[in-house]
Amino acid sequence: MTFFTYAALFLLAIRLRRAIKLSPITAKWNAPLYGIALSTIGIAFLLDDLLPNDEIEGLIIALLLLGVVEFLKREPDFKRFHVLINAHYPIIAAAILSNIVALISIKFYKKYDDYFQAAQLAAFGWIFLRVATSKKQQSELKRISERKDELELLVAQRTAEITKQRNELQETVKELQATQAQLIQQEKLASLGELTAGIAHEIQNPLNFVNNFSEVSMELIEEMEEEMAKGDMEEATAIANDIKQNLEKIRHHGKRADGIVKGMLQHSRASSNVKEPTNLNTIADEYFRLAYHGLRAKDKSFNADLVTNFDPDLPSINIVSQDVGRVLLNMFTNAFYAVHQKQKTIGGDFKPRVEVSTRTIKTPKGSDVEIIVKDNGSGIPDAIKDKIMQPFFTTKPAGEGTGLGLSLSYDIIVKAHKGHININSKEGEGSEFVVTLPVAS
Amino acid sequence: MKILVVDDEEDVQPLFLQRFRKEIKSHEVEFDFAQSGEEALNYLKDKHSEVVLILSDINMPGMSGIELLTHIREDFPTPPPPVVMMITAYGDEENYKQAMDKGADDFLTKPLDFNLLKEKLKTL
Structure with missing residues (x-):
């Protein structure tokens, strides 16, 4: 075996x-x-x-x-x-x-x-x-x-598919971001276009003063020379004083025009995104006037009561001033548009009125600064209140508004500055936009 | 001759005073100023009989120059009505027509030509 x-x-x-x-x-x-x-x-x-x-x-x-x-x-x-x-x-x-x-x-x-x-x-x-x-x-x-x-x-095949889709989506996101940047730039240019007439007016006024005061000063110098020849030193000194004051005024109005041009350049320039201590009263006042004259230049019949109520003790706050300036400009333009629309529809005794106020609010964390833009215009119908912050939503006729103003404002105030925007409006009675910004941001 | 100048720009005042320095000195003219339409109307309530000429800017916050003009023509029709000249930076047809329709005597554009203005004053 x-x-x-x-x-x-x-x-x-x-x-x-x-x-x-x-x-x-x-x-x-x-x-x-x-x-x-x-x-x-x-x-x-x-x-x-x-x-x-x-x-x-x-x-x-x-x-x-x-x-x-x-x-x-x-x-x-x-x-x-x-x-x-x-x-x-x-x-x-x-x-x-x-x-x-x-x-x-x-x-x-x-x-x-x-x-x-x-x-x-x-x-x-x-x-x-x-x-x-x-x-x-x-x-x-x-x-x-x-x-x-x-x-x-x-x-492996599925993973490859998903990776491809993810790459495509990333591409799309990049494209969308590029498009968004372009739209923001276009919106800036569009609002600059609206401002052009206002800016021209705002620059023309100080330039007129510069020209007039320099012309009159030349006349005064001639007179002064005559007085000196006559030996009336008292009068000559008085004239010299006037000339000095005039030169002061020339400088003042020159600076005024300079500030407007600088502001205009800043407005159209791509945002630097640098937050700097800024006095909100100054930019609110500047854009308030620009927006008003911008609309007036388009429609001469338009007129409105401009009321400013600035808190003189408003603290400086850290903001990207040209961005916040754009938000304010947008709100002013909207307010003037609203009162103008109401004036066109009811006319007669209606007195268009736009008011801008600033104030400081104490909060548990410190303090906030509030800018209130109030108009007695046509107001926002309840039906569209939810939509006004959406991109591309506009009630203006085609070609007159990009529909990006408030949506960009929201991004600037809420996302970039940690503030908020509140809207109180009653159709037919007017609107109130309240922008709140934290003092320490 | 008393002239009321209505303009929201404060520096218009020293400008007029200096430009008309000689005329003021020789008491040919006398200036008063208002910085708004409302202020101008208040002023005119008491002194409309003294004022010969009103120079008003059109583009002012609050009451516009055109509104002021309308009020002047409605409120002070008693002869002789004051001469009203409108001044504006927007010297276009529409503005001109509107001012003349409302009863303006003349229409001047900014920047003001003071020599031209002085010529016009002589004919008043």
């Missing part, structure tokens, strides 16, 4: 050799396994000649098989062949048991040798059975691994 043990060892080596073909461990194990198979045959012939005792030979070869099995089990390379390797324990056990029994009592063995042989045969057959099962398991594992590869491919 020793033949089956030899066969088992030989076949184990052959099977493993075949199973690892084309796998990375072939190079390492091909030769050793081949060696085991060949030496099995060699040992069979050798032991057959050397040992006359079959039982000892059977025991040795069974222990040899046990050694090979234990060795293979300890090799991580053969981890996935454990089913096949373990399948050899029964034949090892059967062979050792049979041969030991035969050595101890050959009579007993002879009496039951059918059983012993049957046990070894069955154990040998068991190996084949396990090999078949193992093959099935291997193919199942292979199928699972293929499925896994498929899924990984799918995941």
Whole structure:
């Protein structure tokens, strides 16, 4: 029966050799396994000649098989062949048991040798059975691994799609941001266009004074020279005083024009986004007049009561003055537009009136500054109150408004300056816009 | 001859006083000033009989020069009505027509030509 043990060892080596073909461990194990198979045959012939005792030979070869099995089990390379390797324990056990029994009592063995042989045969057959099962398991594992590869491919494809979509979205966001920047610039230019007439008027006035006072001063110098020639020094000194005052006025009005031009340039320039301590009264006053004259230049029949109510103790606040200036300009323009619309519809005794006030409000955190722009114009209908802050919403005829004024104002006041805008309005009675800005921001 | 100048710009006052320095000195003319239409009307309540000429800016906050003109023509029709000359920076047709329709005697544009104004005063 020793033949089956030899066969088992030989076949184990052959099977493993075949199973690892084309796998990375072939190079390492091909030769050793081949060696085991060949030496099995060699040992069979050798032991057959050397040992006359079959039982000892059977025991040795069974222990040899046990050694090979234990060795293979300890090799991580053969981890996935454990089913096949373990399948050899029964034949090892059967062979050792049979041969030991035969050595101890050959009579007993002879009496039951059918059983012993049957046990070894069955154990040998068991190996084949396990090999078949193992093959099935291997193919199942292979199928699972293929499925896994498929899924990984799918995941990779999806990931690529999502990445592509994300990149496209990022592109779109960039485009939108660029468009937004362009729109803001356009809105600035549009409001500058509205201001042009007002600015021209505002510059013309101081320039007239500069021209007039310099002309009159030249006349005065001539007169002064005459008086000096006459020897009337008292009169000459009086004239010199007037000239001095006139030069003071020329300087004052020159600076006034200078300030207006600077403000205009600042208004159209891209925002520097630098917050600087600013007196809100000054910019409110400046834009109030510009907005009024801007509208007046367009429609000469328009007139309104301009009321200013500035808190003289208003603290300076840190703001991007040209941005906040644009917000104020927008609110003034809207207020004048509203009173003008009402004047056009009801006419008669209606007195258009726009009032701007500033004041300081104490808050738990410190203090806020409030600018209130109040008009007695047409008011905002309830139906559109929710929409007026939306970009591109306008009630003006096509081409007259961009619909961006209040939406940009909201961005400037709320997002960039941590303030807020409140609107109280009653249709037909007027509107009140309240801009609140924190003093420390 | 008493002249009332209505303009919201304060510096108009020293300008007129200096430009008409000689005339004032020789008592040919006398100036009074108002900085708004409302102030002008108040002033005229008492002194409309003294004032010969009113020079008014059109473009002022509150009551405009045109409104003031309308009031003057309505409130002080008693002969002789004061001569009213309108002054504006916007010397366009529309403004001119509106001023003349409301009863202005003349229409001057800014910057004021004082020599021209003096010529016009001589004919009054």
